[in-house]
Amino acid sequence: MSSLNLNGQSYRKDSLQIKSYTQIEYVNNEVKTIKLLKVLCDYCTDYQKQVIGEEAKRRAFLERLDPKNRIENGKKRLAIYIRIAKTDFAAIKPN
Numbered sequence: 001m002s003s004l005n006l007n008g009q010s011y012r013k014d015s016l017q018i019k020s021y022t023q024i025e026y027v028n029n030e031v032k033t034i035k036l037l038k039v040l041c042d043y044c045t046d047y048q049k050q051v052i053g054e055e056a057k058r059r060a061f062l063e064r065l066d067p068k069n070r071i072e073n074g075k076k077r078l079a080i081y082i083r084i085a086k087t088d089f090a091a092i093k094p095n
Helices: 046-063 086-090
Strands: 015-027 030-040 074-085
Touching: 015 046, 015 086, 030 046, 046 074, 074 086
Parallel strands: none
Antiparallel strands: 015 030, 015 074
């Protein structure tokens, strides 16, 4: 048993997980707006936060019709977790 390799997934050492909050506003069971509320990233530049925020809004758009996220009238907040490789994250720079 001691020869078993139980390292699990190695994504922790070569990627970052960034949390963002979005809000979907529903009126008559239909989406009115999708807003980015916040990107939680201490080491991101403003440009990186902007790019990650756009991805979070895109993912919220894909989640908008999920029955657990839908409400008839009101606002639904979603926490979106984005996992990105450190090399890809470092490549996010303005042209």
